[in-house]
Amino acid sequence: MGNPLRTAQDRRLPRIPEPCALVIFGVTGDLSRKKLIPAVYDLANRGLLPPGFVVLGFARRDWGDGDFESLAYEAAKKGARTPWREDVWQRLASQFQFIPGSFDDDTAFDTLASTLDELRERNGIAGNAAFYFSIPPAAFPLVLNQLNRTGMADNAKSGGWRRVVVEKPFGNDLQTAMALNKLVDEVFTPQDVFRIDHYLGKETVQNILALRFANSLFEPVWNSKYVDSVQITMAEDVGIGTRAAFYDSAGAARDVLQNHLLQLLALVGMEEPTSFDPNEIRAEKLKVLKAISLPQNIAEGSVRGQYLQGWVAGERAVGYLEEKGVPAESTTETYVAVRLGIQNRRWAGVPFFVRVGKRMPRRVTEIAILFKRAPHLPFDPADVEMLGNNQLVIRVQPDEGVVLKFGSKVPGTTMEVRDIAMDFQYGEAFTESSPEAYERLVLDVLVGDRTLFPDAAEVEQSWRVIDPLEEAWAGTGPERYRAGEWGPRASDEMLAREGRAWRRA
Ligand code: BG6
Numbered sequence: 290m291g292n293p294l295r296t297a298q299d300r301r302l303p304r305i306p307e308p309c310a311l312v313i314f315g316v317t318g319d320l321s322r323k324k325l326i327p328a329v330y331d332l333a334n335r336g337l338l339p340p341g342f343v344v345l346g347f348a349r350r351d352w353g354d355g356d357f358e359s360l361a362y363e364a365a366k367k368g369a370r371t372p373w374r375e376d377v378w379q380r381l382a383s384q385f386q387f388i389p390g391s392f393d394d395d396t397a398f399d400t401l402a403s404t405l406d407e408l409r410e411r412n413g414i415a416g417n418a419a420f421y422f423s424i425p426p427a428a429f430p431l432v433l434n435q436l437n438r439t440g441m442a443d444n445a446k447s448g449g450w451r452r453v454v455v456e457k458p459f460g461n462d463l464q465t466a467m468a469l470n471k472l473v474d475e476v477f478t479p480q481d482v483f484r485i486d487h488y489l490g491k492e493t494v495q496n497i498l499a500l501r502f503a504n505s506l507f508e509p510v511w512n513s514k515y516v517d518s519v520q521i522t523m524a525e526d527v528g529i530g531t532r533a534a535f536y537d538s539a540g541a542a543r544d545v546l547q548n549h550l551l552q553l554l555a556l557v558g559m560e561e562p563t564s565f566d567p568n569e570i571r572a573e574k575l576k577v578l579k580a581i582s583l584p585q586n587i588a589e590g591s592v593r594g595q596y597l598q599g600w601v602a603g604e605r606a607v608g609y610l611e612e613k614g615v616p617a618e619s620t621t622e623t624y625v626a627v628r629l630g631i632q633n634r635r636w637a638g639v640p641f642f643v644r645v646g647k648r649m650p651r652r653v654t655e656i657a658i659l660f661k662r663a664p665h666l667p668f669d670p671a672d673v674e675m676l677g678n679n680q681l682v683i684r685v686q687p688d689e690g691v692v693l694k695f696g697s698k699v700p701g702t703t704m705e706v707r708d709i710a711m712d713f714q715y716g717e718a719f720t721e722s723s724p725e726a727y728e729r730l731v732l733d734v735l736v737g738d739r740t741l742f743p744d745a746a747e748v749e750q751s752w753r754v755i756d757p758l759e760e761a762w763a764g765t766g767p768e769r770y771r772a773g774e775w776g777p778r779a780s781d782e783m784l785a786r787e788g789r790a791w792r793r794a
Pocket of ligand 1: 525544545654
């Protein structure tokens with residue numbers, strides 16, 4: 290992926306950003322500690338950060354640079370993907386600075402602005418800075434207004450580039466997303482806005498495009514003539530952890546269906562882009578998102594669930610309502626299954642079953658393309674009893690790879706045919722390990738490559754899918770499932786009504 294104007298020779302050279310600063314708002318939070326700081330260390334360790342690179346942490350803590358550095362040290366050491374090298378860390382951390390302040394604190398933002406000015410000379414960053422919003426969505430407008438007030442979002446004024454990275458959830462529904470898009474595009478130049486969806490940073494997700502468009506084998510059968518249905522599953526064994534405040538007001542549909550899952554669906558459903566130019570890829574994804582249809586009867590074509598106490602991987606798990614910080618009468622869903630469609634010639638009549646859930650038996654994200662049965666089977670029916678649909682399964686995580694399932698003769702004197710699997714696993718096929726999603730995406734922001742970032746129109750189209758679901762569900766209670774089960778029974782029944790079943794993921 291990347292700029293198509295770069296020559297093949299260029300592309301193999303590492304992409305090193307221009308000298309710049311990364312400003313992290315909410316630097317003491319979960320995302321920053323678990324993902325961003327380790328990603329920055331891994332990039333430094335791979336030699337991909339520019340000279341003079343500086344991290345400015347901003348948060349409401351009465352801290353100095355030393356406190357920040359020790360938090361960052363713990364976080365990087367714990368979350369690093371690449372081997373630990375103390376000298377790399379020391380060099381990186383010597384350029385860390387902490388700015389204490391709340392988002393309504395004008396003085397703190399003035400200090401941030403003057404610090405960036407000083408760094409222009411001192412670190413030679415020429416005014417280049419990316420602002421990462423690792424903060425609650427409610428605080429986005431406040432911080433955007435501060436960046437506007439101080440002129441920090443202004444490219445011309447800074448003398449370099451100014452970019453903003455906005456974490457999901459991007460809005461709470463179509464209306465709030467549109468208002469936020471308007472605000473962020475007013476404060477920053479639209480091409481400097483990076484809406485992050487970390488699923489697009491995963492190698493296996495980018496491989497969907499390689500699999501489809503670098504081969505001649507799959508594309509001819511990638512349509513309603515051969516595909517019976519598609520199942521997209523994102524199952525997590527974990528619960529909501531310490532995120533009750535956010536999660537209870539969002540629920541599974543807003544948390545991951547609106548973004549990660551619909552992006553996966555768009556990549557599976559899209560037409561071939563004319564090139565790998567970011568705009569071309571986005572244009573094709575957008576067409577799919579626009580063509581998504583909801584079930585005619587949402588009550589029948591979707592299921593919401595909430596986990597009860599149970600056992601996951603041999604450990605007792607409390608129910609959602611017993612989780613710390615969740616109101617006792619909460620009806621928020623921790624599971625969603627929905628039957629979507631794509632209204633275009635390629636996909637007419639093919640159901641896309643999408644399910645997401647917390648406290649499932651295990652962590653697995655996969656996309657399964659289930660092909661139609663052969664139109665004629667010249668076998669004794671007893672010999673093909675164990676033959677299912679041919680399936681192409683893209684394993685997003687874990688055990689990253691692609692599995693092709695098809696029928697094969699069982700050795701012996703009869704013509705018995707049974708499903709077998711042909712398995713491609715990243716771990717075996719490649720010696721290189723995959724970069725973490727955030728590692729890839731932070732680097733993309735710093736080099737200014739927007740290929741893997743959804744744009745405003747995509748975000749808005751995704752809410753167009755979610756809003757009617759939320760409306761139809763309003764005032765209804767979720768179905769229950771035990772922690773450690775594959776969702777509520779109603780979800781199996783939804784598929785059974787049309788003679789289908791969920792794949793055993
Ligand atoms: C986040 C969601 O976007 O993705 C979380 O907010 C979820 O609820 C997480 O746990 C899953 O990410 P991954 O990369 O572990 O599949």
